[in-house]
Amino acid sequence: MPVPKERKATIMANQNNIPYKIYLEESEMPKYWYNVRADMKNKPAPLLNPGTHEPMTAQELAGVFCDELIAQELDNDTREYPIPREIADFYKMYRPSPLVRAYCLEEKLQTPAKIYYKFEGNNTSGSHKLNSAIAQAYYAKKQGLKGVTTETGAGQWGTALSMACSYFDLDCKVFMVKVSYEQKPFRREVMRTYGASVTPSPSDTTEVGRKILAEHPGTTGSLGCAISEAVEVAVTNPGYRYVLGSVLNQVLLHQSVIGMETKIALDKYGVRPDIIIGCAGGGSNLGGLIAPFMGEKLRGEADYRIIAVEPSSCPSFTRGVYAYDFCDTGMICPLAKMYTLGSNFIPAPNHAGGLRYHGMSPILSQLYDDGYMEAVSVPQTKVFEAAEQFARVEGILPAPESSHAIRVAIDEALKCKETGEEKTIIFGLTGTGYFDMVAYEKYHEGKMDDYIPTDEELAKFAATLPKF
């Protein structure tokens, strides 16, 4: 691709001594995860026992989750968690992730805005999920467990967890939504390469799976059903626990490594962001990216515009309700207070599998409700348009989920073009899209639609929220 002279000049001149790609030195790497809850005046609401509606105790959670992860989940006060050496060593294999100045995109858009992205796709699993997978596998190993169980929809979480488990020599049982198991054989094989067993869900290997199969023969499964199977296997097999890749407080804690690296890099070069943007499925990458910036905002030390981006087909923040709801369709998990569309909500089959969750992180839900962040929803054809525009100038082939953030970063940069403002925009580029080429194909062939649920449909699901 020929590079116009002016652009090359900008990159090469390196005017403010800021590298085109900022990588931290090993000695500059974050030493701890930052727990944003410590600085929140209004703490996220506690998980409730679905039977008694009382806050879940560590003891009640102990059959399902690893002990140290439970402690992290329930800890609203400890500000800093030192990153254990074993995890820091693993992070060295693919971190720091680069913070890249999108000069080529800026030039393409002819915007005065400065755009940066933090790229989390630089590892084999292809997304930020590995940051928490390795932490969860570490605590499971430390507890002397044999293995962990989980569910995966699109497959990113299952892939990340398989890698993490093979590193610590833990058994990993993944229940993969049957339709994805059949449609995404390559993801499945990556997981098996890393030693995980992958079972299409619903399966006849669990009681709940057999029940669902008897009631709905021929079903292609759902995330909620896969969660129920994974939890059943964890609680009925000694030496196993269940792990989850998003939504939970502990996952946001681990993902704060993204934001810590970003903050250290920006501070080093004296760059101050005006706008921070991230896609939001269960909220873990966004919660991680914004953590230290949100901390400053909560403590009144700085102000930033923070924008969550979600698909119009699954608009938890922008059109959901803030209420206690089940985390799974099977209604066996604890109740969480969050922005939700209702645990029965089944989003239209959009192509950003990682953003198709009915709820949202309780931490982000509380911050959003308190007015510390904004949210927008975008239709998927607009998302793929942005993905393609980005890929053509910046080179990276983005995941459909990540492209939601690209869409809004471009929109904000175009606003700057109109007003002439030189804002600094940072967005999270959560992963790569090599396993999503069927979605890109649909887009290229004009076969992608933008289904947006009606108010009536959303009201129907909202009416099924648990009442007490």
Ligand SMILES: *Cc1c(COP(=O)(O)O)cnc(C)c1O
């Ligand atoms: C899972 C996933 C997401 C969404 O999950 P969050 O918990 O909201 O971060 C975003 N991007 C990619 C690439 C993913 O795999």
